[in-house]
Amino acid sequence: xxxxxxxxxxxxxxxxxxxxxxxxxxxxxxxxxxxxxxxxxxxxxxxxxxxxxxxxxxxxxxxxxxxxxxxxxxxxxxxxxxxxxxxxxxxxxxxxxxxxxxxxxxxxxxxxxxxxxxxxxxxxxxxxxxxxxxxxxxxxxxxxxxxxxxxxxxxxxxxxxxxxxxxxxxxxxxxxxxxxxxxxxxxxxxxxxxxxxxxxxxxxxxxxxxxxxxxxxxxxxxxxxxxxxxxxxxxxxxxxxxxxxxxxxxxxxxxxxxxxxxxxxxxxxxxxxxxxxxxxxxxxxxxxxxxxxxxxxxxxxxxxxxxxxxxxxxxxxxxxxxxxxxxxxxxxxxxxxxxxxxxxxxxxxxxxxxxxxxxxxxxxxxxxxxxxxxxxxxxxxxxxxxxxxxxxxxxxxxxxxxxxxxxxxxxxxxxxxxxxxxxxxxxxxxxxxxxxxxxxxxxxxxxxxxxxxxxxxxxxxxxxxxxxxxxxxxxxxxxxxxxxxxxxxxxxxxxxxxxxxxxxxxxxxxxxxxxxxxxxxxxxxxxxxxxxxxxxxxxxxxxxxxxxxxxxxx
Numbered sequence: 001x002x003x004x005x006x007x008x009x010x011x012x013x014x015x016x017x018x019x020x021x022x023x024x025x026x027x028x029x030x031x032x033x034x035x036x037x038x039x040x041x042x043x044x045x046x047x048x049x050x051x052x053x054x055x056x057x058x059x060x061x062x063x064x065x066x067x068x069x070x071x072x073x074x075x076x077x078x079x080x081x082x083x084x085x086x087x088x089x090x091x092x093x094x095x096x097x098x099x100x101x102x103x104x105x106x107x108x109x110x111x112x113x114x115x116x117x118x119x120x121x122x123x124x125x126x127x128x129x130x131x132x133x134x135x136x137x138x139x140x141x142x143x144x145x146x147x148x149x150x151x152x153x154x155x156x157x158x159x160x161x162x163x164x165x166x167x168x169x170x171x172x173x174x175x176x177x178x179x180x181x182x183x184x185x186x187x188x189x190x191x192x193x194x195x196x197x198x199x200x201x202x203x204x205x206x207x208x209x210x211x212x213x214x215x216x217x218x219x220x221x222x223x224x225x226x227x228x229x230x231x232x233x234x235x236x237x238x239x240x241x242x243x244x245x246x247x248x249x250x251x252x253x254x255x256x257x258x259x260x261x262x263x264x265x266x267x268x269x270x271x272x273x274x275x276x277x278x279x280x281x282x283x284x285x286x287x288x289x290x291x292x293x294x295x296x297x298x299x300x301x302x303x304x305x306x307x308x309x310x311x312x313x314x315x316x317x318x319x320x321x322x323x324x325x326x327x328x329x330x331x332x333x334x335x336x337x338x339x340x341x342x343x344x345x346x347x348x349x350x351x352x353x354x355x356x357x358x359x360x361x362x363x364x365x366x367x368x369x370x371x372x373x374x375x376x377x378x379x380x381x382x383x384x385x386x387x388x389x390x391x392x393x394x395x396x397x398x399x400x401x402x403x404x405x406x407x408x409x410x411x412x413x414x415x416x417x418x419x420x421x422x423x424x425x426x427x428x429x430x431x432x433x434x435x436x437x438x439x440x441x442x443x444x445x446x447x448x449x450x451x452x453x454x455x456x457x458x459x460x461x462x463x464x465x466x467x468x469x470x471x472x473x474x475x476x477x478x479x480x481x482x483x484x485x486x487x488x489x490x491x492x493x494x495x496x497x498x499x500x501x502x503x504x505x506x507x508x509x510x511x512x513x514x515x516x517x518x519x520x521x522x523x524x525x526x527x528x529x530x531x532x533x534x535x536x537x538x539x540x541x542x543x544x545x546x547x548x549x550x551x552x553x554x
Contacts, residue, residue, distance in 0.1 A: 003422040003434025006030060011157035011425040013193070016438055017041065017057035018391050019418050022199060023080035025391055026057040027162065031155045034132040035065060037072040037095075038151060038162050042083030043440075044303070054443040056084045059091070061420075061436055066092040070132035071121075074099035075164025076148035077106040077235055086114040087443070094119055098129070098136070100147035105267045106235065125149060125179060139186070140179040141166035144210075144368025145235050146273045147176075150183075158192035158425045161382065165197050165391060167207045167367065168374040173238045174273070180381055187382035193423075193430050194384035194404075198392035199369040201400035206373045208366040214242045216363050217329065221246045224327040224355075226292040228252070231302040231310045232331045234260035237268045239331050239365075240298055241275060247296045248277045255284040257309045257320070258300030265298075287320065302332035303342060311341075314348030324353035331364045372403055379407035386413045386430035388423060466490060466545040468537065470529050473552045474510060481507045482554055485529070489545070502536045510551070525551045 006012050011031045017024030023043035029036040043055040062069065072095050074082050085107055089095060097107060097120045104120045111118050123129060125140035135154040142148070143165050153160045161183075168178045200207060221228060232239045247254045256262045268274035287295055297320065301310030310328075312318035322328070328349050330342070342358075349356050359365045370378070379387075387409050389400035401414040415423055415430060420438030423430055467490045473483035485506045487499040509532045513520055529549035537543055 001434045003424075003436070006424070007426070008032065009157055009426060011155050011160070013160065013195075013388070013423040013425065013430075014061060014436065015388075015390060015417060015419055015421065016059070016061060017043070017419055018080075019397065019421070020394050021419075022391075022393060024055060024057050024084070024419075025081050026084070027195070027390070028062060029134065029153060029155075029160070031157055032133040033068060034134070035062060035069045036131060036134045036136075036153065037062075037069060039075055039081040039164070040072060040084045040088050041078070041080040042443075043080065054083065056087050056441040056443060058420075058438045058441050059088060061438065063091070066095065069095050070134065071096045071098050071136075073136060073151050074103050074107060075151065075162070076100070076143055076145050077103040078145055078165070078233075079235070081164070082107045082110070086111055086116060089116050089118060090114070093117075096121060096131075098123055098131070100124065100149055102145075102147035102268065102271060102273055103149075105271060106264060109263055109267060123149070125182070137186075139182045140176055142169045142172050142176060142178045143167060144233075144238060146174055146237055146268075152186050152191075158428060159186075159190065160193040160195060160425070161186055161191045161384070162195045162390075163197050163378075165199070165369060167200075167370045168377065169207065169209050171209050171211050173210050173241060180377070183378065184381045187384075191382050191384040192428050193386045193388060193425055194379075194382055195388045195390045196375065196378065196400065197369055198389040198396040198400035200367055200371045201375055201389070201392065201396050201403060203367075203371040204373070205371055207369065207371045208363070210238055210366055213239070213331070213364060213366060214245065217242050217331070218246045218249060220327060220329060220357055220362075220364075221250045221252070221296075224293075226325045226327070227295045227297065227322070228327045228329065229297045229299055229310070229313070229322060229354075230329045230331055231299045233302060234258060234264050234300050236332065237265070237274050240265055240268075243296065243298055243331075244274075244276060244280060248280055252294050252296045253282045253290060254280055254296045254298055255282050255287050256299075257284055257297050261298060261300050284320075292326075301345070302330050311345050311348075314345045314352070316352070322349065322352055322354055326352075326354045328354045328356045329364055330356070330358040333359065333365055333367060372399070375400060375403050376407060379404055379409065384409065385428050386415065386425070388415045388417055388430070394418075466543065467548070468533065468545050469548045469550065470506065470533055471550045471552070472506065472510060472529065473554060474514060474525070475554050476514060481511060487533070498541075499533075502533055502540075505536070506532050522551055522553060 014028045017026040025039045025041045027038045093116050097118050101122050123138050125138055128137045137152040139150040141150045150163045230243050256265055269276050299309045301308030313322050346356050387404040389397040404414050405411050420436045422434035424433045469488045470485050472485040475482050485503050509528050513528050526549040530547050534547055
């Protein structure tokens with residue numbers, strides 16, 4: 001449904017990612033001919049997307065209107081919220097980036113790798129800034145990375161409170177709690193549309209406090225007699241802090257492993273978000289100079305990424321060789337879709353003799369997202385007029401919407417949307433007015449957006465069913481086969497001689513087709529070959545491989 005032309009007194013909200021998926025978070029706000037963007041993140045590929053490195057939001061909706069963008073607000077520094085910024089700024093490098101000190105430092109380091117120098121504005125909780133027709137007020141929220149912010153957007157058409165990712169840890173490691181007093185103040189003022197994190201909406205109760213992880217990590221440090229490898233997200237500063245504290249308590253030294261881990265922790269330490277005990281850090285190249293019981297490796301690869309340090313250790317192709325009695329702690333959650341990759345790494349480490357500690361057998365990770373009990377508190381404090389659950393799979397969005405209804409929000413005012421849904425806010429009423437096309441944009445090596453779903457389907461077929469080529473030379477004038485059919489198969493688990501029965505059938509089908517109609521195009525002849533061998537392979541071998549027929553005319 002094509003959305004109507006936007007009226008002057010209406011605020012339009014279009015999520016371009018993050019709805020129906022965990023990642024790729026991005027929302028566009030429009031009023032008075034100007035655009036404000038909140039977050040611009042990536043989604044990590046699943047196994048059915050072979051060869052893909054990252055998945056970006058579809059920028060098509062704003063491609064021709066980048067000059068109208070007054071700012072890009074970044075709620076925090078996780079990849080699923082900032083990872084796509086370089087790809088957007090390639091199109092227009094001077095879009096202003098607005099965020100907290102740490103968030104901007106992380107994105108600036110990432111942009112430096114892309115040779116982009118951004119325009120930035122650092123904000124803190126309580127700050128109010130005007131960007132064109134949008135007045136933005138920033139609110140402290142607690143998450144699994146320091147310095148996260150919610151943003152309250154005021155416009156002539158109404159107000160929106162966007163939480164970003166958050167939870168309500170009452171005893172956070174950095175002492176910075178989600179500012180419910182500020183939420184209550186905004187609620188008293190009136191929130192017309194509440195866009196809130198849904199990732200843990202189907203989890204009852206309250207999210208476990210971060211401080212409960214420290215003693216568990218300390219326990220495993222105390223009982224380990226050899227090296228300890230801890231894998232976590234490269235931006236999880238709180239988890240790294242707990243590892244540094246435990247290492248100091250047990251007389252160990254810590255080496256950061258993985259380029260992003262080294263980069264992010266250097267930034268965090270420089271800005272004061274990471275307290276690094278004196279002399280505890282060592283360069284990875286000097287690890288072999290110390291006895292095993294004094295070593296901790298803080299590594300990337302907690303999601304089973306093939307090229308990350310931990311995966312390479314599990315495969316035995318990393319400079320650091322792990323083995324008997326080493327302890328590996330996977331101190332992170334499982335991103336949906338990564339389960340098989342993570343279990344593959346765990347199995348590889350166990351085969352090498354490591355003890356592997358993970359969320360399934362120990363409390364070594366807590367979520368960074370508010371569970372149902374915390375969301376209920378927010379709804380009761382804010383009392384929004386309209387609700388749009390964001391950031392989560394469909395089951396999360398629906399669960400979040402139900403929580404809103406339980407607290408008294410009119411069911412008709414709870415908008416269940418997907419990527420590309422157009423929502424218009426006017427006179428305190430938000431309604432769905434259309435849907436724009438909003439697909440996946442794949443990053444594959446150096447190409448961006450060139451790989452299509454059809455390409456991925458071909459890759460899956462190649463990987464799962466194999467490949468058959470059929471080369472035939474024909475004389476169109478005589479209708480005779482000059483050479484072939486030559487059949488070559490790869491990944492079909494059969495010898496080429498199995499095709500001896502189908503060769504004469506292909507030759508006969510081609511000969512009859514040419515003799516019946518000499519006007520057949522080469523493409524039509526190739527399709528005859530494809531259908532002939534395809535039906536035979538499906539019936540005889542029970543497979544559906546990729547078939548590439550080549551007909552050469554003499």
